[in-house]
Amino acid sequence: MDALLKKLYYDPKTGFIGDQALYQKAKELNPKITFKIAKDWYASQTDIQRFQEHKKRFNGFKIASHNPNSWQIDLAFWEKRPILTVININSRLGYAKLLRNKTAATVLAALKAFVRLHKVDILTSDNGSEFMNLQAQELFQSKTIEHNNNEPGDHGTIRKMNDSTERRNRD
Structure with missing residues (x-):
């Protein structure tokens, strides 16, 4: 043959x-x-x-930070209840906490618990009132956390985590 x-x-x-x-x-x-x-x-x-022409491999754009303690934060929802989701940009270590509601006091308590557990230098969030209110800004200043905010849906690492969290809770 x-x-x-x-x-x-x-x-x-x-x-x-x-x-x-x-x-x-x-x-x-x-x-x-x-x-x-x-x-x-x-x-x-x-x-x-x-x-033979080889297929070019493109593994996607790697979102990373120069600081190993850089995190993205957002709220996802499960059956109308908010979930505080946080992800380390470099290591992809994730954190999720189911909250009673979306009020400033509830989110602030969850933020304080997260900051006690993890070293946070930079925190990026959307411009939602739960992260932009005075109490949250005071927490960031007292812990010397640099807070950056973007338009909702503008930071893809946390968006992928939220999608995964919502999909797993749905199944």
Whole structure:
């Protein structure tokens, strides 16, 4: 079978074709040949390996921070109850706490509990009132936390965590 495939592939009149076309031509001459045999033979040819266009791998844009203690924070919802979700930008360590409601006092208590557990230098949130109110800003200043805010949905790492949290709670 190798001889047949070699003859068909390297023939100037019909040769230098793709694996599917090579299989079709070989099948006409030898009905016992399978696509796997033709494909494996085709892949083993050095000129194919050398000149074949390789697919470019793009693993996505890596969101990271120069500071290892940089976090993104947001609220997700489960059956109308808020979940405070926080994720470390570099390590992807996640934190989630189910809250009773979305009031400033409840969110502030959850923020204080989170800051007690984790080292936080930079915190990025959306511009929701639960993170922009005076009590939250005072907490950030007292703990020397740099607080940055963006438009809702503008920080993708926490958005992916929220989507995963909501999907897992739905199932």
